Amino acid sequence: MKPAGPRTLIDKIWDTHAITGHDEAETLLWVDRHLLHEGSFHAFNQIAAREATVAHPELTFGIADHYVPTRDRESPDLDPQIRGMIRQLDDNTQRHGIRQFGLGDARQGIVHVAIPEQGLTLPGLVMVCGDSHTSTHGAFGAYAFGIGASEVAHVLATQTIWQKKPRRMRIRVDGELGPGVTAKDIALTLISRIGADGAQGHAIEYAGSAIRALSMEGRMTLCNMSIEGGGRLGLIAPDETTFAWLEGRPFAPQGAQFAAAVEDWRGLVSDSDAAFDREIVIAGAEIAPTVTWGTSPEHALPIGEAVPDPDAIADADRAASVREALAYMGLQPKMKLTEIRIDQVFIGSCTNSRIEDLRAAARILDGRRAIVPGLVSPGSANVKRQAEQEGLDRIFQAAGLSWEDSGCSMCVGMNGDIVPPGHRCASTTNRNFRGRQGPGSRTHIMSPAMVAAAAVTGHLTDMRALLPEASR
Ligand SMILES: CC(C)[C@H](C(=O)O)[C@@H](O)C(=O)O
Numbered sequence: 042m043k044p045a046g047p048r049t050l051i052d053k054i055w056d057t058h059a060i061t062g063h064d065e066a067e068t069l070l071w072v073d074r075h076l077l078h079e080g081s082f083h084a085f086n087q088i089a090a091r092e093a094t095v096a097h098p099e100l101t102f103g104i105a106d107h108y109v110p111t112r113d114r115e116s117p118d119l120d121p122q123i124r125g126m127i128r129q130l131d132d133n134t135q136r137h138g139i140r141q142f143g144l145g146d147a148r149q150g151i152v153h154v155a156i157p158e159q160g161l162t163l164p165g166l167v168m169v170c171g172d173s174h175t176s177t178h179g180a181f182g183a184y185a186f187g188i189g190a191s192e193v194a195h196v197l198a199t200q201t202i203w204q205k206k207p208r209r210m211r212i213r214v215d216g217e218l219g220p221g222v223t224a225k226d227i228a229l230t231l232i233s234r235i236g237a238d239g240a241q242g243h244a245i246e247y248a249g250s251a252i253r254a255l256s257m258e259g260r261m262t263l264c265n266m267s268i269e270g271g272g273r274l275g276l277i278a279p280d281e282t283t284f285a286w287l288e289g290r291p292f293a294p295q296g297a298q299f300a301a302a303v304e305d306w307r308g309l310v311s312d313s314d315a316a317f318d319r320e321i322v323i324a325g326a327e328i329a330p331t332v333t334w335g336t337s338p339e340h341a342l343p344i345g346e347a348v349p350d351p352d353a354i355a356d357a358d359r360a361a362s363v364r365e366a367l368a369y370m371g372l373q374p375k376m377k378l379t380e381i382r383i384d385q386v387f388i389g390s391c392t393n394s395r396i397e398d399l400r401a402a403a404r405i406l407d408g409r410r411a412i413v414p415g416l417v418s419p420g421s422a423n424v425k426r427q428a429e430q431e432g433l434d435r436i437f438q439a440a441g442l443s444w445e446d447s448g449c450s451m452c453v454g455m456n457g458d459i460v461p462p463g464h465r466c467a468s469t470t471n472r473n474f475r476g477r478q479g480p481g482s483r484t485h486i487m488s489p490a491m492v493a494a495a496a497v498t499g500h501l502t503d504m505r506a507l508l509p510e511a512s513r
């Protein structure tokens with residue numbers, strides 16, 4: 042049913058997937074793609090207990106990422122618990138005839154990196170996964186969001202999901218980004234302004250010339266972090282950049298079908314007079330390379346600034362929370378961000394482990410040595426192969442960083458890759474919560490080039506100072 046009046050892209054996708062229900066209450070939506078990782082075992086247990094079957098195994102895709110080892114994958118000494126998590130996904134997908142990109146598969150990788158690579162993420166689809174960062178797929182103009190374990194069971198059994206319609210927020214980033222400023226910096230700047238719950242209850246559409254100018258990799262980074270600003274999801278209307286990226290991907294429509302699909306996809310834009318519940322505008326030129334200093338992604342500042350001083354904050358609750366964050370992070374009020382020394386670095390995660398991310402880090406590391414240890418985990422087996430063809434692995438290794446296999450790895454530490462207690466890590470990930478990278482770990486999040494710059498200096502550093510003069 043197509044309601045009258047101008048509609049946003051969010052409404053358009055919603056309307057074509059609504060089966061029954063009311064916008065004011067809950068609506069049953071059709072799900073075009075359901076993605077599973079190792080955490081899906083709860084849901085499989087639930088459907089087994091009800092003797093239910095998987096309604097549409099052909100629309101369901103499994104991939105092992107959260108627990109997979111980044112080194113010695115075939116080792117017989119693999120932690121039995123980790124092996125068990127991976128085997129469970131193998132068994133559950135096999136039993137139900139679900140396609141899986143498992144540990145040894147050439148297409149394996151972090152679900153939000155490897156699934157788009159296969160052309161499974163397409164404009165206009167509704168996509169779900171039992172993982173909050175499913176918003177990443179919104180980069181292609183898909184309506185993609187994370188769901189909980191019992192919802193995973195519901196989708197397995199019915200290929201549908203009940204949803205309350207989110208409010209619509211548009212975030213426009215206009216103008217040009219400065220040298221070295223990336224999608225990660227847009228995301229951190231935005232979250233620092235609206236707060237970690239600023240977009241709560243909203244689906245976000247990113248628009249504006251700075252967003253249009255982003256590559257697909259950059260768009261994925263930005264949509265990925267919509268969740269850290271409290272959004273339900275984030276998406277970007279598909280355009281020529283999207284179509285060019287998708288053409289020829291294994292699961293994308295091929296040949297004449299692709300051309301026909303592109304014609305349809307061109308209609309996936311918000312009508313020019315469509316109303317949003319909230320609108321935010323940021324000037325691209327205002328955004329600087331940004332880092333987090335605290336224990337929430339909203340604790341982010343441009344690299345040229347200093348750690349906040351809780352004594353200077355009037356609001357008592359906010360002052361107390363800043364004080365606690367600084368205590369956990371082991372930082373002094375008012376110290377310059379560039380004075381923060383780090384113990385190690387991590388380049389990886391569904392936020393920033395794509396080929397463009399690795400190129401940006403390698404560009405800074407080329408010909409230099411890291412003075413702290415670090416791990417580079419490419420986002421997928423495909424990214425790893427491409428990076429090796431380009432010689433990026435040699436740059437990372439020559440700089441002293443270890444180059445390993447793909448998975449969630451040190452983003453969350455479930456596979457055993459952790460930051461030791463009290464250690465400080467400059468990381469390309471999306472969450473700097475207490476203990477996120479291991480009990481007692483301290484995380485500073487930033488772009489891949491900023492992590493590379495921190496690796497070579499041993500402290501948080503403005504990467505622009507390390508760029509070749511011509512590109513500054
Ligand atoms: C383990 C998984 C369910 C979780 C998520 O939902 O995001 C993880 O990917 C994370 O990033 O914290």
Ligand code: SF4
Nearest residue numbers: 174390391449452453
């Ligand atoms: S890489 Fe990190 S953020 Fe992404 S899905 Fe894995 S654990 Fe979650």
